[in-house]
Amino acid sequence: MxxxxxxxxxxxxxxxxxxxxxxxxxxxxxLAEPRGRWNGRAGVLALPRNAEEVAVLVRAASxxxxxxxxxxxxxxxxxxxxxxxxxxxxxxxxxxMNRIRAVYPSENVLVAEAGCILADIRAAxxxxxxxxxxxxxxxxxxxxxxxxxxxxGGVNVLRYGNTRxxxxxxxxxxxxxxxxxxxxxxxxxxxxxxxxxxLIGSEGTLGIITAAALKLSPVPASIGTAMLAVSSPQxxxxxxxxxxxxxxxxxxxFELIHRQGLDFLTEVLPQVRQPFHTTPEWxxxxxxxxxxxxxxxxxLERLFETGNEAGLVEDGVIARSEGQRNALWTVREHLPExxxxxxxxxxxxxSLPLSAIPDFIHRAAEAIAGIGPFRINNxxxxxxxxxxxxVFPPKGRSxxxxxxxxxxxxxxxxxxxxxxxxxxxxxxxxxRLKTDDLVxxxxxxxxxxxxxxxxxxDPCGIMNPGAVLVPDQRGGAG
Amino acid sequence: MxxxxxxxxxxxxxxxxxxxxxxxxxxxxxLAEPRGRWNGRAGVLALPRNAEEVAVLVRAASxxxxxxxxxxxxxxxxxxxxxxxxxxxxxxxxxxMNRIRAVYPSENVLVAEAGCILADIRAAxxxxxxxxxxxxxxxxxxxxxxxxxxxxGGVNVLRYGNTRxxxxxxxxxxxxxxxxxxxxxxxxxxxxxxxxxxLIGSEGTLGIITAAALKLSPVPASIGTAMLAVSSPQxxxxxxxxxxxxxxxxxxxFELIHRQGLDFLTEVLPQVRQPFHTTPEWxxxxxxxxxxxxxxxxxLERLFETGNEAGLVEDGVIARSEGQRNALWTVREHLPExxxxxxxxxxxxxSLPLSAIPDFIHRAAEAIAGIGPFRINNxxxxxxxxxxxxVFPPKGRSxxxxxxxxxxxxxxxxxxxxxxxxxxxxxxxxxRLKTDDLVxxxxxxxxxxxxxxxxxxDPCGIMNPGAVLVPDQRGGAG
Numbered sequence: 001m002x003x004x005x006x007x008x009x010x011x012x013x014x015x016x017x018x019x020x021x022x023x024x025x026x027x028x029x030x031l032a033e034p035r036g037r038w039n040g041r042a043g044v045l046a047l048p049r050n051a052e053e054v055a056v057l058v059r060a061a062s063x064x065x066x067x068x069x070x071x072x073x074x075x076x077x078x079x080x081x082x083x084x085x086x087x088x089x090x091x092x093x094x095x096x097m098n099r100i101r102a103v104y105p106s107e108n109v110l111v112a113e114a115g116c117i118l119a120d121i122r123a124a125x126x127x128x129x130x131x132x133x134x135x136x137x138x139x140x141x142x143x144x145x146x147x148x149x150x151x152x153g154g155v156n157v158l159r160y161g162n163t164r165x166x167x168x169x170x171x172x173x174x175x176x177x178x179x180x181x182x183x184x185x186x187x188x189x190x191x192x193x194x195x196x197x198x199l200i201g202s203e204g205t206l207g208i209i210t211a212a213a214l215k216l217s218p219v220p221a222s223i224g225t226a227m228l229a230v231s232s233p234q235x236x237x238x239x240x241x242x243x244x245x246x247x248x249x250x251x252x253x254f255e256l257i258h259r260q261g262l263d264f265l266t267e268v269l270p271q272v273r274q275p276f277h278t279t280p281e282w283x284x285x286x287x288x289x290x291x292x293x294x295x296x297x298x299x300l301e302r303l304f305e306t307g308n309e310a311g312l313v314e315d316g317v318i319a320r321s322e323g324q325r326n327a328l329w330t331v332r333e334h335l336p337e338x339x340x341x342x343x344x345x346x347x348x349x350x351s352l353p354l355s356a357i358p359d360f361i362h363r364a365a366e367a368i369a370g371i372g373p374f375r376i377n378n379x380x381x382x383x384x385x386x387x388x389x390x391v392f393p394p395k396g397r398s399x400x401x402x403x404x405x406x407x408x409x410x411x412x413x414x415x416x417x418x419x420x421x422x423x424x425x426x427x428x429x430x431x432r433l434k435t436d437d438l439v440x441x442x443x444x445x446x447x448x449x450x451x452x453x454x455x456x457x458d459p460c461g462i463m464n465p466g467a468v469l470v471p472d473q474r475g476g477a478g
Numbered sequence: 479m480x481x482x483x484x485x486x487x488x489x490x491x492x493x494x495x496x497x498x499x500x501x502x503x504x505x506x507x508x509l510a511e512p513r514g515r516w517n518g519r520a521g522v523l524a525l526p527r528n529a530e531e532v533a534v535l536v537r538a539a540s541x542x543x544x545x546x547x548x549x550x551x552x553x554x555x556x557x558x559x560x561x562x563x564x565x566x567x568x569x570x571x572x573x574x575m576n577r578i579r580a581v582y583p584s585e586n587v588l589v590a591e592a593g594c595i596l597a598d599i600r601a602a603x604x605x606x607x608x609x610x611x612x613x614x615x616x617x618x619x620x621x622x623x624x625x626x627x628x629x630x631g632g633v634n635v636l637r638y639g640n641t642r643x644x645x646x647x648x649x650x651x652x653x654x655x656x657x658x659x660x661x662x663x664x665x666x667x668x669x670x671x672x673x674x675x676x677l678i679g680s681e682g683t684l685g686i687i688t689a690a691a692l693k694l695s696p697v698p699a700s701i702g703t704a705m706l707a708v709s710s711p712q713x714x715x716x717x718x719x720x721x722x723x724x725x726x727x728x729x730x731x732f733e734l735i736h737r738q739g740l741d742f743l744t745e746v747l748p749q750v751r752q753p754f755h756t757t758p759e760w761x762x763x764x765x766x767x768x769x770x771x772x773x774x775x776x777x778l779e780r781l782f783e784t785g786n787e788a789g790l791v792e793d794g795v796i797a798r799s800e801g802q803r804n805a806l807w808t809v810r811e812h813l814p815e816x817x818x819x820x821x822x823x824x825x826x827x828x829s830l831p832l833s834a835i836p837d838f839i840h841r842a843a844e845a846i847a848g849i850g851p852f853r854i855n856n857x858x859x860x861x862x863x864x865x866x867x868x869v870f871p872p873k874g875r876s877x878x879x880x881x882x883x884x885x886x887x888x889x890x891x892x893x894x895x896x897x898x899x900x901x902x903x904x905x906x907x908x909x910r911l912k913t914d915d916l917v918x919x920x921x922x923x924x925x926x927x928x929x930x931x932x933x934x935x936d937p938c939g940i941m942n943p944g945a946v947l948v949p950d951q952r953g954g955a956g
Binding site for chain 2: 178181188206386448
């Protein structure tokens with residue numbers, strides 16, 4: 001179906017339907033994305049204040065066959081928030097819908113509008129003596145609507161699940177321009193198909209989330225953090241199993257770090273203090289959050305001792321203060337920035353069945369060595385099987401020299417991931433970056449079902465066209 | 479769309495496509511359901527052994543426009559497993575697909591075929607030193623495919639979630655007769671729409687689940703169970719909040735019991751030993767599962783003491799042995815049987831926002847007293863906001879005398895639930911019992927989306943027709 005530009009005539013039409021301040025001049029920040037891969041286009045920018053205004057915008061776009069691009073914090077890494085080609089879209093930024101509508105501490109529920117910044121939601125939960133566990137590098141600028149649209153992951157998935165698992169209900173505007181009032185605070189509700197989870201992770205291609213009822217958790221009474229040197233990725237996995245034997249679900253985070261990442265910090269961010277005298281080949285960052293009078297520091301001591309006896313842990317630092325905790329997390333959180341400063345040839349957000357990880361690391365390193373003299377920084381959320389597997393040029397050389405090898409590297413990594421039953425997009429989504437990967441590696445029956453659902457919910461194809469699903473050559477929905 | 483009987487000609491056609499033992503004579507047990515509300519019809523009964531045979535059956539049904547009724551353990555309480563009218567269906571029972579395909583203890587994953595009995599899955603997990611937490615009254619006969627199709631709940635949802643939350647991946651046959659190979663063991667996989675959660679809870683109307691990758695959990699090291707008399711439902715909620723402050727997520731179960739339920743036990747199941755000398759108006763059954771060297775018995779003592787000081791808990795029994803634990807659970811588990819023996823006028827599976835529960839209990843009791851001289855047994859999974867709110871005739875009189883009041887009672891209860899933001903089907907689903915309720919109380923925009931999805935995935939309407947969605951008068955999908 002052919003779509004039309006959001007042109008001046010369309011803007012004038014919207015202007016007649018909405019209060020003055022809703023339409024705004026398009027600023028450059030709405031046309032850029034963090035990795036600078038694409039330059040976006042926009043015909044009209046709208047900043048609605050409520051679901052009704054979003055509905056007016058979508059109904060008009062539907063009638064005029066104008067593409068709609070929902071915009072959250074703009075921090076997505078796969079280009080879901082950018083339309084570099086095709087008709088100029090109506091960009092709908094949810095940023096003015098940034099109200100926490102209600103907090104129900106006794107129910108462990110918080111209702112937030114889609115434009116709330118994640119850190120603000122975490123702070124509101126903390127003010128109520130609760131934890132909103134979604135936590136990721138961009139939390140100071142990403143917005144919950146985008147987190148939901150992409151089913152964001154982060155460092156606490158191991159214990160608390162993905163964004164999907166933290167959502168009880170949604171309010172959303174469907175492509176028809178109708179508002180679904182689904183802001184349920186219920187833990188159990190078996191009344192019909194799971195529209196909530198269909199919208200979550202659909203990256204703005206099935207509708208616009210305008211508000212969400214979110215699950216809160218108790219704040220663990222005792223939090224402990226350690227960075228432990230392990231002898232291998234398998235040892236790290238064994239240590240995770242040991243930790244779970246000892247403290248159950250209380251393992252909140254379990255992050256793998258390779259020496260390459262720490263060397264990158266030394267190279268480009270020397271101000272970040274590192275915990276080890278001798279940089280280990282592999283280490284993990286573990287965080288425990290215990291309740292019931294237990295002491296997380298003691299639990300980490302016990303884990304270190306038993307892990308050491310079992311030959312899994314060689315060295316380590318257990319934080320003794322909030323300052324030391326922050327220092328350990330600072331190391332972890334600066335790894336992506338160091339990566340950006342070095343400049344990767346190809347970066348991958350993959351997940352694997354836990355037991356396949358050592359095999360993956362071995363096979364991928366071999367395959368990449370066969371392509372070129374690369375440095376590999378492999379780190380990530382090991383507890384979830386989620387690795388950020390990034391490939392860099394040798395020291396002193398630039399990524400530009402290796403740009404032709406980017407595709408072969410990506411293909412080699414993704415082929416091995418797929419062969420081992422893994423995913424080529426663990427937590428970042430498909431966006432525009434991985435539409436080809438979805439076709440290549442996705443289950444064909446699932447793809448047919450996805451196209452049928454897209455055509456059913458968005459028959460004119462106005463919602464974020466070009467993201468997730470590209471038009472089927474054989475004539476399916478786009 | 480008109481469907482055809484699964485007649486002798488169709489049976490002969492299937493016979494030519496499949497090994498002999500797949501088609502079986504229709505036995506009466508496939509045509510009954512636990513509450514005896516309906517008598518089912520069946521043209522052909524098939525017991526396939528694998529997804530390929532299911533696919534052959536569904537493709538044939540699709541070509542012949544014959545309705546398909548997926549059949550699990552037959553324990554559903556809303557008639558989703560029974561077709562009392564319309565063309566005689568092809569019943570596909572998954573009971574021969576009862577193999578545990580694999581257990582991955584290091585990944586906390588188990589892969590089971592849809593016909594596995596829930597108790598067998600729990601036992602296989604226990605054999606591997608893990609917990610599969612889904613637990614409900616029918617676990618000795620219900621099958622995991624049915625649990626998934628209905629997103630079953632049970633007593634451990636508070637801590638571990640619904641069946642939906644315990645599933646990582648599915649293998650399923652879609653209405654086209656194609657097999658979706660989605661048996662992912664991944665914790666993070668953001669590659670496209672959430673087809674898994676769309677099938678889960680769709681009650682066989684969007685496809686047939688043939689196998690699932692299920693999440694296992696660590697077995698808590700120390701389990702403690704207590705039955706505590708509380709002064710009111712609000713006190714019960716306050717006690718739950720207190721328990722979570724003290725032990726975090728380690729509250730595995732939190733069940734509300736009203737005196738009426740215990741009186742029913744005395745009346746019709748006197749062999750069930752009750753823990754209290756003086757039967758309290760309200761009591762709760764709490765179970766804690768702790769790790770990390772903590773002692774659940776001590777934690778319960780502490781909860782009792784602080785709850786008593788706060789005026790929430792008046793009396794109580796903390797189990798001192800496995801035998802005592804079982805005795806407390808025996809009380810809880812016999813409540814439904816006592817209800818059946820007494821015979822309810824109307825029974826309701828509702829959920830509410832936690833903070834609305836005291837108001838609901840008050841308003842519903844008042845409304846019912848205005849209809850007739852009923853006895854109310856209100857019990858259930860309080861931690862999830864899920865009440866089994868059942869209404870009985872006065873002592874010595876039969877339900878038959880009050881059959882004309884069943885609808886007004888149901889309507890009164892469901893109206894109040896809806897008014898308070900609750901759900902009229904918390905954990906049992908819609909099936910054929912609650913299709914009218916779904917239309918009455920469901921969000922109309924969600925209903926339109928559900929019909930569009932049904933038409934997109936099952937364009938011929940062969941999958942469990944009449945369940946969940948009834949044909950729209952205005953001409954939607956059924």
